[in-house]
Amino acid sequence: MTVITDALCPFCGCLCDDLTIVVEDNKITDVKQACKLGASKIMGHHRIKAPMMRKDKNSEFKEVSYEEAINEAANILSNSKRPLLYGWASAVCEVHKKGILLAEELGAIIDNTATVCHAPSTLAVHEKGLPSATLGQIKNRADVIVFWGSNPVHAHPRHMGRYSVFAKGLFSEKGRKGRKVIVVDVRKTDTANMADQFVQLEQGSDYLVVSALRAILSGHADVVPESVGGVPKDALSKLVDTLKTGKFVGIFFGMGLTQSKSRYKNIDNAISLVTELNAFTKCVITPMRGHYNVTGFGNVCAWETGFATAVDFARGAPYYNPGETAANDVLLRKETDAAMIIAGDAGAHFPADSVRHLARIPVVQIDPYWNPTTEVANVVIPVAICGVEVEGTAYRMDGVSLRMRKMVEPTHLPDTEVLEKITERVKLLRGE
Amino acid sequence: MELLIKNGSVYDPSNGINGDKADISIKDGKIVDKVSSKATVIDAGGRLVMAGGVDAHSHIAGAKVNVGRIMRPEDTRSGIKPRTKLTRPTTGYTVPNVYAMGYRYAQMGYTTVFEAAQAIMKARHTHEELEEIPIIDKGALTLFGSNWPTMDFVREKNMDKLAAYISWGLLASRGFGVKVVNPGGGEMWGFGKNVTSLDDVVPNFDVTPREIIVSLMKANEMLGLPHSVHLHCNNLGKPGNYKTTLASMELADQVKASRDRQVLHVTHLLFNSMGGTNWGDFESKADEVANYLNNHDNVTGDMGQMIFGSATTMTADGPVQYANAKLMHAKWANGDVELEDASGVVPLYYIKQVSVYAIMWATGLELGLLTKDPYKMLLTTDHPNGGPFVNYSEVIALLMSNKKRQEEIKTVHEAVHSKTRLPGIERELDFSEIAIMTRAGTAKVLGLLDTKGHLGVGADADVSIYDIKPDQIDPSVEHAKIKSAFSSAAYTIKGGQVVVKDGQITATPMGRTYWVDARVPEQHTNEMMKDIVKKFKNYYSIQLANYMVQDAYLTHPKVVKAGAIPVEVR
Ligand code: SF4
């Protein structure tokens, strides 16, 4: 029996690094400290046993060797005129690097799961920047915490305990008692149930509400109508007071803000509010990133290509224009003629029309798990689980990078090796 | 592998060679006495030969740089080149991608570059990027000026623990030296405040910037680190700050150097040589700062020269970045790191016709020209704060030609005449002085002059050849040729390998990452670690076991030993 302490959780953007893992006979028998979501991933489920291929999307999969599957994947990708390499969020940075190299080699588009969650946040960052801080700043200093369109109780279960609501630190010894917690959302979530103040707004009115808060903050309460987005002006004024008089305000936003009407404009507006609040107090804002290493892909892609996501290598040099080069842009335009989906589930999370197009074109899936993407795949290459069977780097939602442990010996090839082999094979096929 | 560079006009000032015709012999990556007849010969044909360029202060890797890239796709777009058989695609101007960092430095004849600031907690990210920057040798300075353990040990006046913390922090971050940014201010910015003088008390920690600077200098010298404390002064970017700068420099008198170098390096002095009381009566005080350096031997500085056009300012000085963003209505990224420091990124555009920018541009040049000894004033643009490093050739040409300066002065705001002394300065630097500001001096300031910044036997075989014949050119008149030659080397040789020929990349070996392993008595480390363990138990949001940069992130390490134990080093 081995006990691994201070292990990292390969599930959500909290990237908890205090787990204790018990291993017996190369099997994980116990996971301590993790929440249910993390523990369930680490304990393992539904692995794809072996590489599989099928003639067409209606036939049954047949198990094949890694070599056959990798060669077929390389065939598909090198025959493609407009390949898409998508996913990446549930893999370590070492995998991302290999992926970008393959994208260069193929002249492909590479995009990640942010496209269906926080890519609008990146657009807002282009416009306004991002006044942020590490989570430990919140833990030690924040006396006002706002969750806007995010529901950590379910999506990031240990966030409140480790970093925000309940966390105790140098200037926050009282933990929960010393904090005001505000939830802004369209419905009364479980997070809202434990807030000091719940601001319920009408679907799609986030932009209006942020604008009203900015107006009140800048002394123009007179132009704000009696009710904005279903929120009474009094409640908005009260909220502004709470924000202004906090010593350190931490705002966390989620897909309720990024994926509702006005999308990136919501974030753009919220960042302006945060910047303006800094004239009164300290205020920072942090996106609640979903997958444990979606932040890592944005970082690797940025330092390697200059752009954080949705990079098109068709011209040999990186080109970035979301709206044109993001995964769903090319799928909806039916431009993509082959796709590789890796460490992300397009089948489950993409709009129906995108998935329909995926069902029409050859698809290579690289993933440890059977998921809806498998249903549209032609070639399926199972891999070792990053952060459980393979070590490597991941970036927490606040950009702090940590090294994930290997807990048990892998039963499958790691992503890096599969990608290297595909790349070699592609080069061979292209006569390089 | 042997290489012989013949017929060079060699400028190797630290070895007393100033334009002599000399041959350079290279074997196994080092400069040697002589090589066999089998050596590959490069005929320099009378062209200018120098050691590979060394940059002691540039922001090339890590969280701030990447935030700059992410927030500035418009910048990324401005430098795009597709991949070639040999090179990866390059992008960006002020915030280039990792490949462009390495290629462009090499193309200018630079072979060693130090990233100027990393927080320990984010050092893993810095090293992830450093590992992907091709060709050049590199390293990173580690931030210590607002760290809670630093302030605790300074307050307790426990120098042993402070030295032990630095030693451990350098190991944890695989850092090369002690960087101090707006000491105390990083902590105060945690609550949106700042320090305004050397004697402001940092709340809750009960220490002053003065105490932090002096204690860190002393600990730095106790450890005999290769580099001195590297200080970004308090009050950066504020009119009248030259007084704080001078007062900070004076603190060096309290400390004795452990090695043949300064005890304090004050960086990007352009931003800290400001007179006046507000932006209306703002003026240059470069003369006062240069005068101080001219009369003291324990302090060095670098220019932080401004380049007109686009810049991305990035610094651990969080409050100054908020002020910049507010003043210019620019986009603002903030990146405070728990228990350690602040940081901010703000894009700016320096316009010739804006008086403040014109004065700042002139201030940088004044610093370069009024400081008599080039060993005391390194050439930097504080990339990309003053401007991108690819403009070093412009700075060199300006320093070498009064004619060029006068031509430029005509195109900038007239305030340069009344608020700076630049128009009246006739000094023109020569090739030896440029070689010092970009090679010998930087290497000396960094404590690396044994192997870097010169061409003597035993030095790393890092050599650049520029397409100028020093005996046939008048840099004062032919400044355009100077600029073009220094922007694109005829040859860059890194570790004995030709990596650039005629400005084109010819090979992309991986450079090494320098870090300092400074030993202290074990009992000091043990005592100090008791405090660190508490900090992690109570305050950090990550575990101590996951904090230190693992070996996996340094695939080509170069360890420099220092420390209190091998006393002979002192
Ligand atoms: S909160 Fe997230 S990172 Fe932490 S244990 Fe749960 S799933 Fe894992």
Ligand SMILES: [Zn+2]
């Ligand atoms: Zn700097």
